[in-house]
Amino acid sequence: MKKMVIGGIILIVVLMAATFFMAGDAFQGDDYINALTMLGALAIISITIATALKYVNQIKNDTATGELADENWDGIGEFKNPIPSGWGIIFIGTIIWMLWYFFIGYPTNQFSQIGQYNDEVNEYNSKFKDKWKNPSKETLEAMGESTFLVQCSPCHGVDAEGIDGKAQDLTHRISKKQVLYTIKHGQHYLNYAMGAMPPLMAQGADAEAIATYVAGGLKGEAPAAFATCASCHGPDGKGMNGMAPNLKEYDETLVKHVLENGKKGSIGTMPSFKGRLNETQQKAVAAFLSSIKAE
Numbered sequence: 001m002k003k004m005v006i007g008g009i010i011l012i013v014v015l016m017a018a019t020f021f022m023a024g025d026a027f028q029g030d031d032y033i034n035a036l037t038m039l040g041a042l043a044i045i046s047i048t049i050a051t052a053l054k055y056v057n058q059i060k061n062d063t064a065t066g067e068l069a070d071e072n073w074d075g076i077g078e079f080k081n082p083i084p085s086g087w088g089i090i091f092i093g094t095i096i097w098m099l100w101y102f103f104i105g106y107p108t109n110q111f112s113q114i115g116q117y118n119d120e121v122n123e124y125n126s127k128f129k130d131k132w133k134n135p136s137k138e139t140l141e142a143m144g145e146s147t148f149l150v151q152c153s154p155c156h157g158v159d160a161e162g163i164d165g166k167a168q169d170l171t172h173r174i175s176k177k178q179v180l181y182t183i184k185h186g187q188h189y190l191n192y193a194m195g196a197m198p199p200l201m202a203q204g205a206d207a208e209a210i211a212t213y214v215a216g217g218l219k220g221e222a223p224a225a226f227a228t229c230a231s232c233h234g235p236d237g238k239g240m241n242g243m244a245p246n247l248k249e250y251d252e253t254l255v256k257h258v259l260e261n262g263k264k265g266s267i268g269t270m271p272s273f274k275g276r277l278n279e280t281q282q283k284a285v286a287a288f289l290s291s292i293k294a295e
């Protein structure tokens, strides 16, 4: 015991010396706050070490008393001490309180911040719905523009022309490179009801001719090979009323599919906006994209 006490005192002195060595220059000047802090440090270190010494000593020297149980697990026995009644009451009380808390207390009947937040969100969502029940084309375009500037411009650029080719130029429906990429790899990210578009629907000069035609806005006479594409995308390329993507322009259905599912293509990946834009906002963004279409 004596050895341990001496060791403890040495430890206190060493810790205090180290503290003084590290932060001693704070004592220059007549600021007594630092002295108080040092005193506090001394108290904390002394109490900690004294407490530790007490329990280490107890572990070393204490012996337990009482009647041993008959069972014995690898040489480790157990005393037949009765459970302290205070502990038992708290144990059972905690279980009862847990059941009360789950089924009666929180959260079924009580106020909760999450509940209040959800109520307010629902209230404002329904206000939004009522206010924009039948928006005019101009309103949709204006709403779409502001939504676009907040949500889409970081990738597509404020003028929607893409930033250094890192996201699609949305003033043109699609580039030749992207059409060729889609013909080669097929497409399934947009989740159209028709299912995936199979890869390699056209090859070589046929693919080139189709890509030039589609990227050019499907103007003039279609190359003969476009007939393959027309079976799904329609002879006018407009997607047969939402069966397949409209290749001519960003119509509402296409924009909705892109926003819901995101898209992966030759440029990169666009994340899904599922749940982030409501129906009116999706319509609005589509209206905005149609309004800025470059000829």
Ligand code: HEC
Residues within 6 Å of the ligand: 174, 178, 179, 182, 183, 187, 188, 189, 190, 191, 192, 193, 194, 195, 196, 197, 198, 201, 202, 210, 211, 214, 226, 228, 229, 230, 231, 232, 233, 243, 244, 245, 247, 265
């Ligand atoms: C079997 C029907 C089918 C045929 C044939 C077909 N497509 Fe598709 N295409 C689809 C479907 C469905 C999608 C959307 C797939 C999805 O859900 O992601 C699609 C997607 C695309 C897209 C991606 C749209 C976008 O915005 O990026 C392009 C481009 C495209 N097709 C071009 C073509 C061309 C060009 C041809 C002819 C060589 C062709 N498709 C033939 C069904 C077809």
Ligand code: HEC
Residues within 6 Å of the ligand: 148, 151, 152, 153, 154, 155, 156, 166, 167, 168, 170, 173, 174, 178, 250, 255, 258, 259, 263, 264, 265, 266, 267, 268, 269, 270, 271, 273, 285
């Ligand atoms: C994190 C960057 C990012 C954000 C944010 C983003 N996009 Fe995109 N978007 C892309 C990329 C990359 C592509 C091209 C994907 C590809 O390679 O085909 C793309 C493509 C598109 C396309 C063309 C899809 C097609 O099939 O031709 C549309 C339409 C579009 N985005 C609309 C939007 C709208 C609307 C928003 C805002 C609500 C938005 N994007 C936000 C990265 C982004």
